[in-house]
Amino acid sequence: MEIKVAKKMLRANDEVAASNRRALGEAGVAAVNIVGSPGAGKTALVERTVLALKGRMTIGVIEGDIATARDAERVAAAGAQVVQLSTGGACHLDAGMVAQGMEEFDLAKLDLLLIENVGNLVCTAHFDLGEGRKVLVVSTPEGDDKPAKYPAIFMRSNALVINKLDLAEAAGCDVSRIRREALELNPELDVFEVSCRTGKGLDGWLNWLTEPAAAKS
Amino acid sequence: MEIKVAKKMLRANDEVAASNRRALGEAGVAAVNIVGSPGAGKTALVERTVLALKGRMTIGVIEGDIATARDAERVAAAGAQVVQLSTGGACHLDAGMVAQGMEEFDLAKLDLLLIENVGNLVCTAHFDLGEGRKVLVVSTPEGDDKPAKYPAIFMRSNALVINKLDLAEAAGCDVSRIRREALELNPELDVFEVSCRTGKGLDGWLNWLTEPAAAKS
Numbered sequence: 001m002e003i004k005v006a007k008k009m010l011r012a013n014d015e016v017a018a019s020n021r022r023a024l025g026e027a028g029v030a031a032v033n034i035v036g037s038p039g040a041g042k043t044a045l046v047e048r049t050v051l052a053l054k055g056r057m058t059i060g061v062i063e064g065d066i067a068t069a070r071d072a073e074r075v076a077a078a079g080a081q082v083v084q085l086s087t088g089g090a091c092h093l094d095a096g097m098v099a100q101g102m103e104e105f106d107l108a109k110l111d112l113l114l115i116e117n118v119g120n121l122v123c124t125a126h127f128d129l130g131e132g133r134k135v136l137v138v139s140t141p142e143g144d145d146k147p148a149k150y151p152a153i154f155m156r157s158n159a160l161v162i163n164k165l166d167l168a169e170a171a172g173c174d175v176s177r178i179r180r181e182a183l184e185l186n187p188e189l190d191v192f193e194v195s196c197r198t199g200k201g202l203d204g205w206l207n208w209l210t211e212p213a214a215a216k217s
Numbered sequence: 218m219e220i221k222v223a224k225k226m227l228r229a230n231d232e233v234a235a236s237n238r239r240a241l242g243e244a245g246v247a248a249v250n251i252v253g254s255p256g257a258g259k260t261a262l263v264e265r266t267v268l269a270l271k272g273r274m275t276i277g278v279i280e281g282d283i284a285t286a287r288d289a290e291r292v293a294a295a296g297a298q299v300v301q302l303s304t305g306g307a308c309h310l311d312a313g314m315v316a317q318g319m320e321e322f323d324l325a326k327l328d329l330l331l332i333e334n335v336g337n338l339v340c341t342a343h344f345d346l347g348e349g350r351k352v353l354v355v356s357t358p359e360g361d362d363k364p365a366k367y368p369a370i371f372m373r374s375n376a377l378v379i380n381k382l383d384l385a386e387a388a389g390c391d392v393s394r395i396r397r398e399a400l401e402l403n404p405e406l407d408v409f410e411v412s413c414r415t416g417k418g419l420d421g422w423l424n425w426l427t428e429p430a431a432a433k434s
Contacts, residue, residue, distance in 0.1 A: 037255045038338045038367060039359025066339065068365050089369060091339035120339055121255045122308035141358035141384060142256025148285045150255060152306060167358060170387050
């Protein structure tokens, strides 16, 4: 019974996701779904990206949070158009929430839509939002044993951003092990090692994000 | 419809949790449900606790993981009796899984049961496992803005262990802000600042865990 309902919910989500994807494609907006644990640095990556691409691209941001508008305020301060979605306790964004968020933008005027999901390494793997690409942010202090322990989200992402490179040594994290285990699960994954605090490694990420393929949402 | 099913599932869970709680109480086992984000240091806290209490208490550990037996192997190496529960993708332990895990122990011979939940700051808040007390582990590199953003789990925990104190300065984390915001949400919370790596601050945690009240599971 529960499984049947869960499948029905996922199917309904997929239909709305397909409609989001169509609308984004028609408007020529590249959309990226950014997932990761609480504190991995998703908001810091969005801030850095918005600042770096200012003047080059028009960026909209959807901030998904269980509570508070803290992340939205940070991203707005960086200069993006931001829509705050409060999930009211829910552990992930779904396509319907994103459809509501999309209504707040004039899509014809956007180049890029960054969707920051709720901090959750598990549930966010299972809900298509209609994005073009999914980006997983992990941070070195979380440890280097995470890919095999949380495989679904590594398998379903297009890029992996390994953040807080500046803390790797102090945290005793072997970054090459994260990279190796993640690529074993998903050989197609594009991997970037960055520090959103120092700015190190962000060029590769920005190139990936803005490459022509990204426009085919 | 979905809400009705979810409520029914939670009610069924609560019934099994009550039965777990009864069995633990009758056997005089203090049970603790340990929750937190991936990489917060839940397993490190269990390892430290098992090593510190060796010879003083007989400890059983239930390790909840989506995949792999990595945490169970670490904890077994520290000297505890360990049961591995693989959730097969599920984002939290529920009372039924814990009931299955409990069958693997001779409860009459245990003093303490540590249940390490799946790494998830959201979903684990909503499932009673039949534990006596719930302990939330957060780590300083996750940032100092988390309590208000993930309020449910702070409100439903009995103790908060702020781990990775040794990384706080490098991570730019204001530990006093975590403490303040957490206590605003839940003034009853017992808060411990520790480093599972260096061992700093663990005495207070161990006293809390082993105080007579803990036996009243």
